[in-house]
Amino acid sequence: MNFFWSLVPLALAAPVFAQTVAVPPLQPGRDPAQAIDEEYTSKIREYTTEPFFNSPLTDYLPASKTVPTPKAVLGDIAGAPGILPYSTDVYKYMRMLEKATSRVKVFSIGHTEEGREMIAVAVASERLMAHLDENRARLARLADPRTIQMNDAEADKLVAESTPIYYITGTIHSTETGAPTAVMELAYRLAVDDSAYIRAIRDHVITLITPIVEVDGRDRMVDLYRWHLANPGKQWPQLIYWGHYVMHDNNRDAMALTLALTRNVLNTFLSWKAQVIHDLHESVPYLYDNTVGDGPYNAWIDPILADEWEMMGWNNVSQMTKFGMPGVFTHGTFDTWSPSYLMFMAATHNGISRLYETFGNAGADTEERTLRPSEYARTWFKQNPPLPKAKWSQRDNNNYEETGLLTALSYFAANEKLFLHNFYLKAKRSIEKPRTEGPAAYVFTADDPRPGAQAELLRLLQMQGCEISRAGAPFTVLMPAKRAPGRGGRGGRGAAIPTDGAGEGATDGAAHKADEKPKPEPRTFPAGTYILRMDQPYSRIADTLLDYQYWAPNDPQKSIYDDTGWTFGELSDVQVARVTDVKVLDAAMTRVEGPVTAPGGVENTGSIFLIHHNADHALMTLRYRFPQGSFEAAEEPFEAAGQKFNRGSFIVRNVASADLAKAGQELGLKAYAVDAAPQVKTHPLRAARIALMHTWTSTQGEGWWRMEFDRLKVPYDYISTQTVAGEGNLRAKYDVIVFPPSRGNAQAIVEGMPMYGNPLPWKVTPLTPNMGKTDQTDDMRPGMGWTGLEHLHEFVRQGGLLIVANDTSNFAVTFGFTPGVSVSAGRGLKVTGSALRSKMVDAASPIAYGFTDNLAIFASNPPIFSLSNTVGGGGGGRRGGDDRTRPTGRGTADDPDVPQGRTPAEIPEEPHAETWEATPLTDEQLRNPVNVIPPAQRPRVVLRYANSNELLVSGLLDNGGELAQHAAVIDSPYGQGHVVLFSNNPFWRAETKGSYFLVFNAILNFDSLGAGRKLANR
Ligand SMILES: [Zn+2]
DSSP states (O other): OHHHHHHHHHHTSGGGGGOOOOOOOOOOOOOTTSOBOHHHHHHHHHHOSSGGGOOTTTSOOBOOSSSOOTHHHHSSOTTOTTOOOOHHHHHHHHHHHHHHOTTEEEEEEEEOTTSOEEEEEEEOOHHHHHTHHHHHHHHHHHHOGGGGTTOHHHHHHHHHHOOOEEEEEOOSSTTOOOHHHHHHHHHHHHHHOOSHHHHHHHHHOEEEEESOSOHHHHHHHHHHHHHHHHSTTSOOOOOOOSSSSOSGGGGGOTTTOOSHHHHHHHHHHHHHTOSEEEEEEEOSSSEEETTSOBSSOOTTSOHHHHHHHHHHHHHHHHHHHHTTOSSEESOSSOBOOOOOSTTHHHHTTTSEEEEEEEOOOSSSOOEEEEOOHHHHOOBTTBSSOOOSEEEEOHHHHHHHHHHHHHHHHHHHHHTHHHHHHHHHHHHHHHHTGGGTTOOOEEEEOTTOSOHHHHHHHHHHHHHTTOOOEEESSOEEEEEOOOOOOOSSGGGOTTTTOOOOOTTTTTTSOTTOOTTOOOOOEEEEEOTTOEEEESSSTTHHHHHHHHSOOBOOTTOSOOSOOSOSOOOHHHHHTOOOEEEOOGGGGGSOEEEOOSOOOOOOEEESOOSEEEEOOSOOTHHHHHHHHSTTSEEEEESSOEEETTEEEOTTOEEEESSOHHHHHHHHHHHTOEEEEESSOOSOOEEEOOOOOEEEEEOSSOOHHHHHHHHHHHHTTOOOEEEEHHHHHHOSOHHHHOSEEEEOOOSSOHHHHHHBSOOSSOOOOBOOOSSOTTSOSSOOBSOSOBOSHHHHHHHHHHHHHTTOEEEEETHHHHHHHHTTSSTTEEEEOOSSOEESSEEEEEEESOTTSGGGTTOOSOOEEEESSOOEEEEOSBTTOOOSGGGGTTTTSOOSOSSOTTSOOOOTTSOOOOOOOOOOOOTTSOOOOOTTTTSSOTTBOOGGGSOEEEEEEOOGGGOEEEBOEESGGGTTTSEEEEEEEETTEEEEEESSOSSSTTOOGGGHHHHHHHHHTTTOTTTTOOOOOO
16 A cells, blocks of 8 residues: 555656556455455355455455445345346446445446447546546547647656556356356445555546446346256256357457447447456356467557566466465467457557456356366466366356456556556557558558448448548559569468469469569559558557468467458458558548448439449348349440449349439449440349258357348348258248358258257247347257258259358258269368458359459368269369379380380370369260269359469468369259359358358349359260
8 A cells, every 4th residue: 555655756757657667566455444244255255165266355345334235136145156147137236336336337338239238337436436537538648649749748747647447348258157246246346345455446447347248148148047047957058149140259359340249348448548458258267367378469469568468467367376266377378369359459459458267157056167187287377277176156256257357456556657658658659650660551542343342341440440531632652562472382381282273383473583672663542542541549450450461380379269360451352552651641631521431322314223243232232122123134244324334233123213322322332324224135133032041059150141131131031950841842932041151060950969858948938038039949959850951952953042151061062962062171271260362263153243353252171172073973173183193114204105016096185174173074974974964053163262372361371282273162053943152151250241242142143043154065
């Protein structure tokens, strides 16, 4: 305490801010003058399973005559067995606190997809709470040093007068159930406890708490736990839906910001000008402070942040180790590369990201827990590891969560000026980026053929807090010279697998010598070009999202935590120029006020409307906005109304011009009215009837598809594999069944879960009121079954379209939906959530309408497709095997052998095919072609993976030669219908917007997919 106050006069002297010597913490311990709540305290002891699972910070609860404890709402103490409060109870308690003490205030921060409220609770001394707005105004100036002309002396003054904000977020992961009660009790302690330790926190930090981030999922989890308690001795269902759309992946949305919870937390963090986001998770014994994590660190963060991670992480371990609590550690296996985690929004916005994994039982049962050897092993960073076996309670978990948070808050309070100064310094260094490490700006050219997609990407950057400007006149900057693709290097190790595929390695600039440094070239951007200047406080998030990622195949980190690549311009199919020339900042430009939009509406007059197809997903929204309108696709490019139109462009009739103009303005689409339709071959673009199918074993992958279908207002029926089992005539109801990746093997999709135990219902009942909203079943265990599989076959044979991707492609191939397509897994291939380059194979396929070549697609452990012209046959290209090697005999390796004593026979030419093609049929195969697939029924490749030397766009690719040139998107006819297979995942975390229209084209053209096809002559 004394020590702390001695810091204040020091803090007024500017040089002190540069210190990195941390202030030692106060000693914990209750204020002997303050009474404790005896009953509550005895319950804490009762529910804590070992004395060393508690600390001097949480082994008592101070009493208050005016402020209610969590017991007022819970009926028992925080962390009591058998009790998981719904969000409404948690909020009720926080609002009781607000009523009882002026040290607590509750703020509503928005709503979830299902309409539930999210809150943030501020706790601090009366003095700080009375001046929140003034403090926020000071923090806002530190957050944007341009407002104080980058004046360090001014910043020092602001730092001296300001109080930092530490933002704690609980329960983003719904099966991790402890945080709400832990932060209820934490708020009480911070408001009530008069010990020197807690007072120092209260007086020097504003603690901000969102007790539940995933509110929809929390309420479902409480339902599930109630079902479990009401059905003793039974197995209970897994939590198949967390949020409305995604499960665990709700913590991977910090880049694309598509979930309400992400946007609400980001807006809170940015508007409060908080310094920290500390996110609470529960999956590792007993407290893994993964803040320090492991390499490779994200390459775009300020190194000051890495230092802050170390300081806070190790202080945490140090304090809790001294309390004698086992199993507290930092480092561990979490690599700090991906910026997609909720807490990482602080890291990319000049704050500090932190994350705890404590140990939870996914509910509030007290249970004997046995750990794996790797979990209880003593390592260099885990000197006091968890116990191999221990009885573990929700209260133990709450003790760890609260103790960790209190030590962190104490350390943060003691070093408040240091962290505030760092906050300013990181913002200042972000603004100085153009002239230090660069780049100077990211530039989005006005002549991008995809203005809608460009506007959408710019709106995302605006949501991330970035300022966008627009050039009023053309401007010229020097751009780095284009390098030739590396020799096999982009495919990772083993990329240069011998291949005779045409073009492989051909783009390698053989003439390009290492000593010839390519020269920068001038590039002129037209007026109207958008510029994201990097001399702004949140330049780092823009750099993180828009730059390229490279994960070295030989990186020492082998347990890669998540995706390795995400480059937003590439995956959105939007042109993004990384400009290092600081002259760009002198271009005449003005700040864009309000969200960036693409121009739209109707030009000219006439009753027929022509709309350019550029794979903008607003086109899909438009089609379903006018389901009764007549839409046709042009099968060839054409010119009309003074415009050039791509193949696939829309020709629209029976829609009122005013209605189309209104829609066009809203959606950023331009239509050109004409009196006579152009002379071009067309076919109908249907507002197809869509079903989106999920399994009852995982909804994680399909959630991202469903979310975007909803956002783009594409109507569909949401069905499960069980629906298909019970529905004899699917074709009568649907034109298209979309079956997104489901993380299950083909057999599990058919068989479902084992049927040994009791039924596992997922249903709205009085006991489980929150379980519906998406889908329901009496028993989650059965899969599609063999009947369902037959129904699905029948659906396609009768003219339906089945769309599959990644592991559901395996399902379609395994169960005979795709004659001529085979799938293999890579032997050494490693693609861990990376962006890869594709090449156009068949631009006349309706699936390719609106696309240009070289689209970047997202893949993670992609299936490797091969094609054959025969049923059950091997593939083409590289699968040709060893038939090109010659036997032992006369001559050189390339010569033919010559049998002696007769005239040499003419050797027939070997059939040759590219890797993505089927090997042409031989005369032998055609002698009695029982297995030969008729030409019109053969699979048609739309896109393939690029050659290995240019395959990698962003992320990790190793042994890329195994995947290079193989088909990536295939249209496989089957009966009267089609199956469209994706090796990539076209809908992933809202990061792959450039790929969406491959799926939408398939849907709109489901009954004309054969358009533009050139058939083999035999
Ligand atoms: Zn978690």
